[in-house]
Amino acid sequence: MFQRYLWKILPKPQRAFLLGRLSVVDRQAVNKSMSANLRFPQAFEQHACLFIHVPKCSGSSICAAIFDNWSPGHLPLYWYEQQFPQQYAASFRFAFVRDPLERAYSAYAFLRGNVLGPRDHAAQQLVNHYRDFDDFVGRWLHPETINRQLHFAAQTDFVTDSLGHLALDFVGYQEHLERDFQLVCERLGQSVGLPHLNASQQRLATPARDFCTARTRRLVRRAYQRDYELLGYE
Numbered sequence: 001m002f003q004r005y006l007w008k009i010l011p012k013p014q015r016a017f018l019l020g021r022l023s024v025v026d027r028q029a030v031n032k033s034m035s036a037n038l039r040f041p042q043a044f045e046q047h048a049c050l051f052i053h054v055p056k057c058s059g060s061s062i063c064a065a066i067f068d069n070w071s072p073g074h075l076p077l078y079w080y081e082q083q084f085p086q087q088y089a090a091s092f093r094f095a096f097v098r099d100p101l102e103r104a105y106s107a108y109a110f111l112r113g114n115v116l117g118p119r120d121h122a123a124q125q126l127v128n129h130y131r132d133f134d135d136f137v138g139r140w141l142h143p144e145t146i147n148r149q150l151h152f153a154a155q156t157d158f159v160t161d162s163l164g165h166l167a168l169d170f171v172g173y174q175e176h177l178e179r180d181f182q183l184v185c186e187r188l189g190q191s192v193g194l195p196h197l198n199a200s201q202q203r204l205a206t207p208a209r210d211f212c213t214a215r216t217r218r219l220v221r222r223a224y225q226r227d228y229e230l231l232g233y234e
């Protein structure tokens with residue numbers, strides 16, 4: 001508690017400077033660790049589970065269905081491992097992931113085409129700076145920049161433990177969303193439907209790989225190399 005008090009009395013510019021040296025995922029973990037209200041989520045305790053919400057992987061829909069619209073935010077797996085080791089070890093740990101190219105385009109289309117709140121304005125300004133998805137990938141989406149923006153952070157930054165291992169009991173895939181969601185429901189003893197929330201208003205029905213350039217596909221593969229390898233999208 002004392003360290004959280006010290007964190008709060010630091011001048012805001014100093015806190016921002018210190019957090020700015022971290023990746024966006026680590027920044028969230030540090031901020032949460034310094035929160036005054038630090039406890040294992042009641043929704044997770046109730047279901048004896050731990051859900052890692054990877055951005056743009058149907059997490060909002062899953063939270064609406066299983067946790068009655070409560071959301072844990074986008075905290076990484078290693079944060080729970082280190083903050084709540086007993087609950088972490090006893091929980092059914094799961095997450096949903098998707099093809100890195102399709103996820104990157106989904107995030108781009110979501111930010112480009114939706115009316116968003118103040119929290120996402122900086123990200124929206126970022127993507128609006130570029131002509132189209134190919135231009136955005138070519139000029140911004142690189143290994144050294146993706147860790148600065150939550151919507152485009154690597155999926156493996158969220159779903160690995162403190163040693164960098166994929167330490168989940170179940171990985172659901174966007175490509176088999178309904179099937180894998182039902183498998184999770186069976187494991188949790190629930191029978192609920194899956195709504196479709198946070199859709200991108202301007203997203204094309206065509207898969208991104210069918211309209212983006214070969215260079216874009218190559219650059220996305222380079223930016224998310226670990227996602228492709230560790231999540232089985234080679």
